[in-house]
Amino acid sequence: MSELAIASVAIQAWEKPFSPEESLDKGTAFSVLVKPFFAEAGVDKVQKKPNGESGARLLEIQQISFQLLDIQMFLDTHPGEKQALGQKVQLQQRRKELLSAFAKDFYPLTMDCEGEEGEEMIPWEGGKKHVVL
Amino acid sequence: MWFYEKRLEYPVHITRTCPKTAQLIISQYGGPDGELSASMRYLAQRYTMPDKQVGGLLTDIGTEELAHMEIICAMVYQLTKNLSIEQVKIAGFDAYYVDHTTALWPQAACALPFTSIEFQSKGDAITDLTENLAAEQKARTVYDNLLRMIDDPEVRDPLKFLRAREIVHFQRFGEALERTKEGLDKKNFYYFNPEFDKQFLTKSPK
Numbered sequence: 415m416s417e418l419a420i421a422s423v424a425i426q427a428w429e430k431p432f433s434p435e436e437s438l439d440k441g442t443a444f445s446v447l448v449k450p451f452f453a454e455a456g457v458d459k460v461q462k463k464p465n466g467e468s469g470a471r472l473l474e475i476q477q478i479s480f481q482l483l484d485i486q487m488f489l490d491t492h493p494g495e496k497q498a499l500g501q502k503v504q505l506q507q508r509r510k511e512l513l514s515a516f517a518k519d520f521y522p523l524t525m526d527c528e529g530e531e532g533e534e535m536i537p538w539e540g541g542k543k544h545v546v547l
Numbered sequence: 548m549w550f551y552e553k554r555l556e557y558p559v560h561i562t563r564t565c566p567k568t569a570q571l572i573i574s575q576y577g578g579p580d581g582e583l584s585a586s587m588r589y590l591a592q593r594y595t596m597p598d599k600q601v602g603g604l605l606t607d608i609g610t611e612e613l614a615h616m617e618i619i620c621a622m623v624y625q626l627t628k629n630l631s632i633e634q635v636k637i638a639g640f641d642a643y644y645v646d647h648t649t650a651l652w653p654q655a656a657c658a659l660p661f662t663s664i665e666f667q668s669k670g671d672a673i674t675d676l677t678e679n680l681a682a683e684q685k686a687r688t689v690y691d692n693l694l695r696m697i698d699d700p701e702v703r704d705p706l707k708f709l710r711a712r713e714i715v716h717f718q719r720f721g722e723a724l725e726r727t728k729e730g731l732d733k734k735n736f737y738y739f740n741p742e743f744d745k746q747f748l749t750k751s752p753k
Contacts, residue, residue: 417733417736418729419736419737420673420728421594421680421721421724422721422724422725423680423717423718423720423721423722423725424721425725426718426722430751431565436554438557438708440675440711440717441707441708441709441710441711441712441715442711442714444715447711447715448709449696449711449716450711451690451691451694451710453691453695454694454703454707454710455636455644458711459700460700460701460703461558462558462705466556471551472554473558475554476554476555476556476557476558479552479556480556480557483556483607483611484715485606487604487607487608487715487719488719489602490603490604491600491604491719491722491723491726492595492722494588500680505571513704521553523552523553523554524551524552524553525550525590526550527652531748535553537553537554537617537621538555538559538617538620538621538624538625539562539625540558540559540561540562540621540625541560542556542587
């Protein structure tokens with residue numbers, strides 16, 4: 415219901431989210447919130463070109479983590495939504511596995527990850543430069 | 548409390564140096580509708596929010612805005628890191644270069660320094676959430692304007708992602724406003740300030 419003299423926004427109903435890959439590409443996990451600008455069109459889509467094996471694995475972490483973030487944000491305004499909570503638990507589990515494997519094979523991304531510091535990609539270098547931090 | 552995770556939220560791989568583009572998008576770092584301003588706004592407002600769920604949303608969006616600030620900084624950095632002095636002069640980046648070389652410093656495209664004067668933390672949940680709805684729209688318009696002007700697909704790709712997030716945040720702030728309204732008098736939303744006159748709230752804050 416909309417009232418006079420105050421802003422109103424319709425509440426979003428739960429829907430099955432995109433895949434994590436598509437979510438990161440679209441900037442949202444939810445198809446109902448995809449609202450592109452006309453000037454977005456007309457330029458070739460950029461293929462994400464991760465740098466080697468570590469870059470590809472990092473991209474997967476970005477995709478899963480983004481999906482988790484967007485579903486958590488849905489839960490912030492829809493607390494207790496069962497299907498969203500179910501998705502969240504699965505994504506948390508997957509993210510944990512990916513972070514742990516990445517730390518084992520390359521370097522730790524967070525202080526919770528076990529593994530030795532070593533050759534790391536600096537986040538803002540575009541995945542092209544490895545340095546010892 | 549915050550921890551750092553050594554990655555960007557969205558990948559940025561820009562191979563073509565372009566100081567002019569850097570000078571435009573730096574506005575989303577330190578400009579009036581930039582990501583730093585957005586983050587500071589939400590992280591300041593959350594303490595006094597009567598609905599704790601809305602306080603949590605402000606924390607999550609305020610945190611994501613920090614990650615967006617990092618994306619914008621990475622873009623500016625990659626656009627200027629291999630800059631020659633000739634490029635500095637012809638592309639109009641020279642004034643910035645004099646003060647900051649190619650380092651990052653939060654300012655608007657028009658060189659106005661970052662300032663908290665550009666956002667509010669007003670201490671009234673309706674007022675602050677309405678400000679946040681407007682803030683997301685203002686940031687979306689900046690991204691629209693950038694997408695009209697910038698042709699490089701490697702720059703446009705992260706800009707499209709950031710623009711899409713403004714729309715999602717708008718939706719969530721709208722839902723937060725609806726939650727907040729539930730605790731108010733439907734006949735007069737303005738009878739009291741839900742952050743200050745808590746005795747009037749019809750629903751106890753969660």
